[in-house]
Amino acid sequence: MATPRLTRNSQQQNRISQGSNSRQTTLLDWKVKDKAGNSKSVLEESSSLEDSNHADDQTEDALQTAVEYFQKGPKKASLSKDSVLEKHLKTVENVAWNNGLAPEAIDILLNVALSGKFGNALSTRILKCMIPETHISEDSVVKAVSWLCVGKCSGNTKVLFYRWLVAMFDFIDHKKQINSLYGFFFVSLQDDTLCPYVCHLLYLLTKKENVKPFRARKLLDLQAKMGMQPHLQALLSLYKFFAPTLISVSLPVRKKIFFNNSKNLWTPALLAVKLRNQGIFPEPLKLQLGPTSGRSLKRKWNYHSVIPAVNSAKKECREKMSLFDYLSNDRSLPVEQLQSFPQLLENIHCLELPSQMSSVLNSSLLLHYVNCVKDESILLRLSYWLSQTLQEECVWYNMNDYQQEKEFINFLDMVIRVQCFLQEGFYSCEAFLYKSLPLWDGFSCRSQFLKLLAWIPFSSFSEIKPLLLDHLAPLFFTSSIYFKCSLLQCLKDLLQNWLLWLSTEAQVQPMTDSPLETTLGGSMDSVSQLIEYIGWLSMVAIRLESSSTLLVHFILDFYEKVCDIYINYDLPLVVLFPPVVFHSAFLSLDATILNQLCYIMYRYRDNLTAAKKKDLVQKAKSEFSISSKICKEFNYYLTALVHCLWSSRPFETGVYIDPQIIENTGETQYKHNLNFVHHPCLLNYAASFLLQESPEEMPVHLSSIRGKKWNWYLDHLYSEGFQGLNLFIKSSIDHSSVSKTEKNT
């Protein structure tokens, strides 16, 4: 049966969906007809095109007559002879499997099937094709159930009906009335053949108010009679979930399949219905936070995984409750039933929290809840669990187990994802770092540790230095350049998290009444101390790694964050880089570093001017004013940069070298050696520029770049992507100096 139906289905789909294809199909149709000997004119083709358009209408009409036929019923129910009946049945089946049936059609046909008017065989066939187009109305189901009481249908039909009901359960529009038939279904459990299917239906239908002591007892009796049946187990565990004091059941460790759905007749049809419905009820977007599936930890006490499954609290253990409380219909929502964000919003006032708070780590929805809840005990429960688990799972407490290390890394990754999701660090992770950093080898779980480090909440520098930085510094100095770079990156992230927190806090309340820092100024001191400390680390690292390009990149990345604090975070702080960083970046052989340096200088300039402006406006009020030392330092950097790159008068201030000494070395052109043309990292750009200008001229004369050519050369550099240079020159060199340099060169 399946194959012809499928082909028919695909043909119809082709006809409906794709215009060009439909043309082809009809052409084929026509050709087949042609071959068959029915050779008519070309007109035939065009008419068949129209046919396809009307095909839907035709089938609809056919269906209607078929349904009417079944509703009225034949005078004599002699099925085998009746070809009309067969034809109508075929129509119904075709439509049902292709497009599904409308609720009204299902209503009528269900009645027909269960009344047994046409005999068992036909009832079975009709039931098998009761596939809804989008949904089934509740009334039809209730009517159908009423037929079961009359006793007109056979046992097989009943079984098939229950199977159908279970399969189509999700497509029934309402379930309130069906639920009021709960008692009826429950009684049907006694029928041995029906029992598995009724169990499944009840499993879908049961609500808390349906769970009564007498029913629980009845189920236990049934279990005693029939033994350990998976379907009964399922229903019992559901009962236990609603009323834990009535029943105690523990399921085997391996998750069992309670209901065997492999013989579901309607699987392909159900898929089609779901696809049809998807436009109407889009599934909520799920935020997958962790690898929740199949992590089997061998921890002795937690049978399945480190993180417990979400189970709502067993109230009876926490508060004394009478039997009445269980049976009374209180409206709280167990967390297991929480599926979507809108549902969370609706039920946020009456959520039954999980019995083990740590299970929220696996549920993004509950994390939303945790994020906004004020209840201290929730955080405390979570934090106790996290502290213990971190400590117990930590690999270097239990040495040399590769598998365990991998699991620990996975666990840390999950915690880090949660922290990023909540945008704040857990207290337990912070305490864990304090405990374990002194023991850390700087190698195991490196990236995880550094990421955790970046989420340490804002604290006073003097407090955090002995706990963290004093342990990290020796590792930093003795480890490879890659460790140095990743630590710098992590400290940059830490700084960013602190800045974000401070900038939002500063807006909410200018005077933080915190026990750690009493004023914003105090907090700023901590931040600037952190920056200075990282500056010191960078300085030493540059010497240790002999100004490695990679390292300088990471250091400048850090300062790119630092230079913009005043404008980006609206915090009154400007901290400059130490001279070592400036000089090694400036003298680097990598042009991108020079570009980055210029960009940072440009941002510093903007920040300083903004700070100065504000200073002038509210001189009296602001407790922060840019110290003249910072301005002086910045000016030194600025003039050094401009003099070297632009005016070819290197280091006239600050560094004093007797010109005589340099001239003695025989290098007369030294003044030009660090300008845009001769700077070692830009030399090849200058050469390629000249070759582009006049390809035939060899060798190139770099000193020919001057006057107008100088400007063209700069444009050439900008087009090569040196935007930092561009911004720096535009901001720091005014027009008069441009003309001056033109004279000079």
Place this chain on the structure above:
Amino acid sequence: MDTYDSQGPTSRRRTSNLKDYFVSATPLQKRLKLARRQSSVFPSPSRRKIPQCSQLQEDIDPQKVAFLLHKQWTVYSLTPLYKFSYSNLKDYSRLLSAFIAAEKQKGLAVEVGEDFNIKVIFSTLLGVKGTQRDPEAFLVQIRSESQSSREHRQDKVLWTGWFCCVFGENLQETVSEDFTCLPLFLAHGAESNTSLIGGWFQKTFDCCFSPLAISAFNLSWMAAMWTACKMDHYMATTEFFWSVPCSPQSLDISYAIHPEDAKALWDSVHKTPGEVTQEEVDLFMNCLYSHFHRHFRIHLSATRLVRVSTSVASAHTDGKIKILCHKYLIGVLAYMTELAIFQIE
């Protein structure tokens, strides 16, 4: 009125958990401070009191104490129990026994309150605490009722575990009312039962058990403190075990001393009355080491101390403890509580 208050509640628009934790001294913040203190200074106090007979100990039921003594207990640390109530002990017995019955016959549902041949009894251990503020200790027992001898009602104790807190104020301070702090858990019986019952507690009261290992450092403290205890008569020799890791089998060194000799040695190094200091502990152990070295040319300081047993109590590094002297029960438990609290903070 300070600036924060004068702004009123509207200024707290964006109140993150983080901020709460900076603005007011919440339990979490107190815990953080504790953690910082522990990590920055030396991890444990450098002086402790020599265990004394406390007043509270007088009202302990002697029968129950006898039950706790002379048994090998495996010790665990336990985070505070959430929503535990002493008035519900009967319900807990009922639920835990149903849970155990269900676990024993996996897959079969059982009615709560049905009669099994397993009985769980929760009972309080009055007086097993350091101060009035410590919560009451309680005992959990699993007994099997043998069907055949129903007239005799001879229950067989399958498993025993107890929860206690002795001088645990600093933990009590860091939690809110919903929690009951009983950081020390001691179990005696099959480990499968311990894990079963532990699992039930973890699920029911959202707490965490973890095995409490006793480091060599802490074992030497125990050795010193327990040697310092005044005894009317000594019941056992003072004995130390060291382990030398070597293949194929590790080498164990046992070192037994007459308890009076140990006490004499202690008295010679002991200076501060009523207290034990870190210096004294080191000196005491070094004396033992040098004595041993003189005789056997083995540097015990290079090996690992794994067990200490005295007339007061004995302890193994794996987290096993046996208390022998009822007089110093509280003192021993106080130190164990301190270790447990250190582990969960």
